[in-house]
Amino acid sequence: MTISEALTVLGVTEDCLSTEEKNQLDHDGYLPLQGVLSFEQITAINARLSKLLVAEGENAGKEVHQEAGTNRLSNLVDKSPLFLPCFTHPRVLAGIAHVLQGDLRLSSLNHRAALPGQGLQSLHADWSGATPPGQFFVCNSIWLLDDFTLTNGATRVVPGSHNSGKAPQEELASPTDTHPQEQLILGSAGTVVIFNSHTWHGGTLNHTDKPRRALHSYFTRRDQPQQTNQRTSLSPETIAGLSEAARVILDV
Template identity: 60%
Template sequence: MDMATALSDLGVTGDLLTDPERDQLDRDGFLPLEDVLTPEEVYAVNQRMAELTAAEGERAGLEVHQEQGTDRLADLINKDPMFEVCFSHPRVLAAIRYVLGPSFRLSSLNSRAALPGQGHQSLHADFDHPVDPGEYEVCNSIWLLDDFTPDNGATRVVPGSHRRGTMPADEMPDPAATHPDQIQLTGKAGTVVIFNSHLWHGGTQNHTTRPRRAMHSYFALRHLPQQLNQQEYLRADTYQRLTPAQRYLLDVTDPS
């Protein structure tokens, strides 16, 4: 198996992104893809995540990261086949390939729900140093499981900041403060927003009375360590149900 074969097997073709969509990824660093999940799929995912959050209790999210003021889950690949779409959807993979090139793998698949009155983050990039434009190493996707609104903690981004060659702390006395060029990524549930992870971004405070829920499938070049070591956590039954192309995207072999 190689990347070209894996992507072809998953239905990724060269015509899945339009020229304006590629231009937006280059210029702004993010791209919304609407209606990737149906309302029924969104409902099912939210129900399953509520079950997992209740079952895991204080350990929820511990495999990768726990964050005060949020409900987090991690290692979703092993926890239900319904989550496979997050690293297998052709349009999503086409956008990831456009940003990262032909040699990437899934780094982690997690969820984050900003709780009422909580969720604000400093602006940050998902990499520890700036990179030159076009030399991108990481790319994320936000799967909107609630409508993202200006009031419920929708992610803020600084368009074009992936091309600045700096980090937020290099330019801002306080990266937690509002940036004059920031916008919020608003949209309806079922949308997936692809964003170059060198783009400055952060969650905002949820001013509503309900959690604001999302999943994140995070990809990186294949030579980089995964945020969650997929091989270390892989369950035998998970491996058996995955296709060869999906296994390649996770970079795993039979754990038995």
């Protein structure tokens, strides 16, 4: 099965996103999709994440990345069927496919929670250098497991920066400072924000007394390395439980 056939089987069509939504993604570099996850799904996912954090302890997130001031978990495809929508939902895949021109595979599925008083990141792109406008290699999606508010460490983005042809380190003397054009991604739990990973972005400081939780379902072109090698990271049981189309998305 080809990636095009897999996307069709999973329900991805030209009508999954409106012309206005595609234009917003092209122009701003990000697009919020409301109500992708139900309250029941959010509750179940958060419960599973809590159990994983306790079980993995100081090793949590080590498969990919650990970050001071956050809770991190990685390789989530292998850790519960609850995470299946994060790489098979047709509206989300439609957005990823739009950015990557249909040439995609899951790179990694991770959890990040900004802890109280923590979470500030430098503005960055999820690519090692600048790329010409329209030549994109990676695209991410943020799955909001809590409301993203003005005070709890919501992700900031610089709209249009994916088309600047420049990397943030080339332009910014201090990438942790507030950028004059940055905007916060705000939304209710259950929203998924697709964002072109060449768009400059970063976490902000969580000023509340609770973690701000999200999943990051990150995609790359099929000729690029995966952040998590799905073929070596997934158990035979996990792979056997997936549809052929889902296996193509994972490239396993």
